[in-house]
Amino acid sequence: MTTRASDAVTTHRDASPQSRALYWAARATLRQVYRVWPLTDAGIRGLAAVERGFTRLPHPAGVNVDQTTLGGVPAVTIAPESIHPELAGPEAAGPDAMADVAVLYLHGGAFVFCGPSTHRRLCSSLATGLGAPVHSVKYRKLPEVDIGAVVDDVYRAYRALSAQLPAEHRIVVAGDSAGGFLAAKLCELAARDGTRRPAALVGYSPLVDLDGDLSDGSWFTRDAYQPASTVRRAQQLWASRPHQLPGCRSMLDCDPAVFPPTLITLAAGELVETAALALTERLHAAGRTVGTHRWHTAVHAFPVLDALTPESKRAGELTVEFLRRVLGG
Template identity: 40%
Template sequence: MHHVPGHRLIIRTARTTVDIASRLVRPDPRVRVRPADEVRRDTGRVFGEWVEPRDAEEGPLDGAVLYLHGGGYVVCSPRTHRPITSRLAADTGLPVLVPEYRLAPEHPFPAALEDALDAYRWLLDVGVPADRIVVAGDSAGGHLAASLTGEICRTGLPRPAGVVLFSPWVDLTCELSTREQRLARDPYISAATARRVARLVVGSMDPTDPRLALLACAWADTPPFLIQVGSREVLRPEAEALAGAISDSGGDCLLQVWNGQMHDFQMLNRVLPEASAAMDETARFIRSVLDASAADGETDAEAVA
């Protein structure tokens, strides 16, 4: 994210460059990718893609991962994050829905959140049980996944089974990352760039809005969280602060700080042993929250009987 542009005029060029580079990454042979253009919002369609195990059977969906890609809310797409989404699909056996949410600065926050909410509601509308959905995201997508979870709880929608955040960008004021910049040497992201991008993302919104200010949210009665962050990240204090806020509210949060790792290191899971191990941990977490939801459902059914 050192190279994520903070100026409107060069963002379009950056998006094209990133998209071309993503086309050079060969897809994981264990999965297949197909368009997801049926996810609608009131103002049109939310496009995206499904990444699913190659041997997945046709039929009604009984579970899914809703993945929200990173990129500072200004660049990247479902295609750029296939190294993570394909690994999630292969390891969990679940289809992964990756919406192509609207990007800033053309569409500042909360446009991305509105699209994420529509994607979640669509999964519910087509019959996927909420307790068989896991919400996940990385970097800015981690912020979006957490914001979506908070909005689900505030609006009374059925809660997902769990939430996974990779290197989440929690504090869009960038106060915590600016302090950490004096010590951290993350080659991927800098606090100065994050602050410049944040101004484009926030736009005219009140920065204290709970959909933006995650550390000021009430995190009671939320689903279990897994947060993974590298020890070298300037965003590490933000991840730690969010984990603390969730735990202090009585929530269930597992924080994993991976020693020596940089921002979004999970993207390198095909070549970096630590990244592969982190994805293994993620698959275990997802299986555990789905198993727990299934057990709760059986207990409820027995109580009714």
Template identity: 40%
Template structure:
């Protein structure tokens, strides 16, 4: 591993991660490339979450379905309660899936791991996706859940918003819109391979071809549907938002994935604006690899680093700026 300012590069990839990379290149990417983007095709992708919902619930966790601001969610808690700076905190998690598929079940393992490591409740949000609504609809649901949590959380000043891929987009939008509306902002934002720019076609096409399973052609095909319908409050792409609106940020990307360029751009912007940011880029991984949770060593490491970052950030909110973590000790 090697640190460059706010960015840490990780060069060690486990065997399980490399196997996942090969499977995605050989099987998943070709399927995604040719899957129809019609309403019927998008509806069929939702069976992934239905299948995942049949898997056993992670051990030693309580999963409680409920409505938050009218949005279906589930609250995942671990018997161990957080102490110190983490006491009273909560994590609002937005799953990824390109605003098309995935849901509470596909991300239950990751949310459970976050709950177990942190000792704080993790609330996973089932926001509307295509073809039910465009990105604007997803943002509306995300804000409805967040504003409702402000009224019900144990400590509204200790709400952390998090998400992977499309969910990372929503986490960033919640932070931005909270600032625009003048309401309590999240204490921190966590983005695992976050979608920060909807104009991905502007990046180097040769680099974009190297993503292990996200086909650029399909992303461009979906863009018009992402942006159709409801207006998106604030900036269309979070990377263009005012850096002052971004709370302390923890960002993760794989070395070769579509979303890494904008993770680096966002990191540079936050550093220039003197905003706290910690970024990790990992070789030999697939897009949003922390979602694999305990299946890969790197997923467990990233969750540990995430919890450490949240704890330091919450402690710093009382005593001053957060200090960089020595990742070699994790």
């Protein structure tokens, strides 16, 4: 059952047993680990083991997975088996494919860990659901570089993808958590520079403001595994690295006109919720196309889990439905 919180926000109140179990398990374990994990250079490099573990998992069925580069930035291109990677247009895909659409996906991980391998299943589901290729960017991360260099990586990848696609093709930018910030940043930079602008934006628990004030919610609704104290330490890390970050540090400071049709998915009570809802209302008030879904008893960036919970699967389905609706497929 869902209830409308506003014209732009849908709240999903009933949680599945799987989602409830995951939520409370994360609070009992990950939240405690994150509270004490050091965000030193050595501690950050230790998190790389997360991605290394995922590289050993088999590729999902029904897709082709290729190591590629975009503008010199490593990427993983995931395309449905029905789409030949060397072709473009209706002759390359099945009847339900969005043959003139490509997705640029930017993984989360606080700019310090994760990568295309940790997000392979989600990107594969998006590729098969849309019938379109998904390019997952392997951008550089802290502590090797600063956030300015991260933004430069993803913008170079976006411009390269834009340059290689026919003029009539549309690009969807998508990301979770810190990747959601990067995806929104691409909308801002493309509008600033007159580059082909994204046709849609998808943010799963997107980071909206690099410097926003954070506080834990009530005991019953707080973020499942991200203590506010840990994210504050991450903010200090981001600010401590010298960088030239182009544009705004908060997407709330951007002109709403830079944003294409936007879909946001949130876990109710998570730390990024307040700023993401503020962005939703700002876009809605400006007459932009925006839809936000809040899910109770869910974890941060839960759509990345793909089919692990019914809510993750449904969030993916809603993404495909939204993109097909706004892109006309």
